[in-house]
Amino acid sequence: MYAALNKNEELIYAIEVKTIEEFHCAKCFEPVKLIQKNNTAYFQHLTKKFNEINERDIHKQGKDILVDNFTKLGYDNIKEEQFLTDIKQKPDVLLTDNLVLEYQCAIIDIQKLVKRVEGYQKLQLKNVWILGGDYLSEKILKKHLKFLSYDSNWGFYLIMLDAEKKMYHLFYQVRFLGLFNKITYNKKSFCTDDIDELFKFKSEFKSYPLIKVDHYQIKRIRNLHGVKVDKLKEKFFNRSGQTVEEFLTNKSVNYQKPIYNNHYWRIICGELPRYLEQPFLYKKRES
Incomplete structure (x- = not known):
C-alpha cells in the first residue's frame, strides 16, 4: 500500500513520510504500519491475511x-491467467497469440523477473509489464529501473496503473544525470478511459545542454573511500598524473542512458561499465 491517512486524515505517500506517527488505511480505516527498507517505503496492515486480501483486490x-481498456482498443478473445504449459506460467492477461500483459503489484526480485520474462521470450511472446500496488510511486526509484523498456516515441519508459484512482502514469525519457546517476524523467498521466490517448502520445525529444560538475559532487567523491574506490583513484593518478577530483573539477557531462549500475564518475575515470539487469531492454547474453 503506497499511501495512507495520517492523524489529520490527510492522504500521505509512504515515500514522503518524515516522522513516525499513527497511520490508517484510506479504504477501511484500519491501522497500518510504515515499512521502510532498501530505498523502498510502503504501508502494511497489521495482519498478514488482510494484506494478502487487499493486494488481491487491487490486483x-x-x-x-x-x-476493459484493451477490449475498447479492439482486442477480442482476451484471456486472463491462462496457463502456458510449455513455460508453466500464467500471464495476467493474454491479448493475442503473441502479446501478454502483466500487472505487477507485489515486490518481485530480479531473478524471478528475469526468469518470467525469459519464459515469454522463449515462446516469442511480447510482454508488457504495468506497475501497481507496492510499486506505485510519484517518482521513479531504483527499484523501478529493472522494469524499464524502450520505445521510439517515449525513449526509456515505464507505465504505472493506479487501479483505485483509475489513472495511468507514463514516465518517459528516463535518463541518468550527473556523476552519481540521478534519475530524471518526464511524466504524463491519463485517465483509464483515455487509454487510446496514452498510446497515441508522442514525446518531443530535445537536445539537453551539458551539465557542469558542481563543488558538492567533487566533495562527495573526495570523501568516498574503500578498497575498490581507492584502487580506482590510485590507478587513475598513476595513469594521468592528476587526481580524480582535479580531473572532474569544472568538467561538463551529458545525460546518460539509465542502464548502468556503477556511477558515471567511475566510468569516465576508467572503470568498466557494469550494467543493470533489465530484461525488457535486451535478451540474456549467451555465455
Missing part, C-alpha cells in the same frame, strides 16, 4: 481495468 481491480 483484480487492475486486471479488470486492463481487460
Whole structure:
C-alpha cells in the first residue's frame, strides 16, 4: 500500500513520510504500519491475511481495468491467467497469440523477473509489464529501473496503473544525470478511459545542454573511500598524473542512458561499465 491517512486524515505517500506517527488505511480505516527498507517505503496492515486480501483486490481491480481498456482498443478473445504449459506460467492477461500483459503489484526480485520474462521470450511472446500496488510511486526509484523498456516515441519508459484512482502514469525519457546517476524523467498521466490517448502520445525529444560538475559532487567523491574506490583513484593518478577530483573539477557531462549500475564518475575515470539487469531492454547474453 503506497499511501495512507495520517492523524489529520490527510492522504500521505509512504515515500514522503518524515516522522513516525499513527497511520490508517484510506479504504477501511484500519491501522497500518510504515515499512521502510532498501530505498523502498510502503504501508502494511497489521495482519498478514488482510494484506494478502487487499493486494488481491487491487490486483483484480487492475486486471479488470486492463481487460476493459484493451477490449475498447479492439482486442477480442482476451484471456486472463491462462496457463502456458510449455513455460508453466500464467500471464495476467493474454491479448493475442503473441502479446501478454502483466500487472505487477507485489515486490518481485530480479531473478524471478528475469526468469518470467525469459519464459515469454522463449515462446516469442511480447510482454508488457504495468506497475501497481507496492510499486506505485510519484517518482521513479531504483527499484523501478529493472522494469524499464524502450520505445521510439517515449525513449526509456515505464507505465504505472493506479487501479483505485483509475489513472495511468507514463514516465518517459528516463535518463541518468550527473556523476552519481540521478534519475530524471518526464511524466504524463491519463485517465483509464483515455487509454487510446496514452498510446497515441508522442514525446518531443530535445537536445539537453551539458551539465557542469558542481563543488558538492567533487566533495562527495573526495570523501568516498574503500578498497575498490581507492584502487580506482590510485590507478587513475598513476595513469594521468592528476587526481580524480582535479580531473572532474569544472568538467561538463551529458545525460546518460539509465542502464548502468556503477556511477558515471567511475566510468569516465576508467572503470568498466557494469550494467543493470533489465530484461525488457535486451535478451540474456549467451555465455
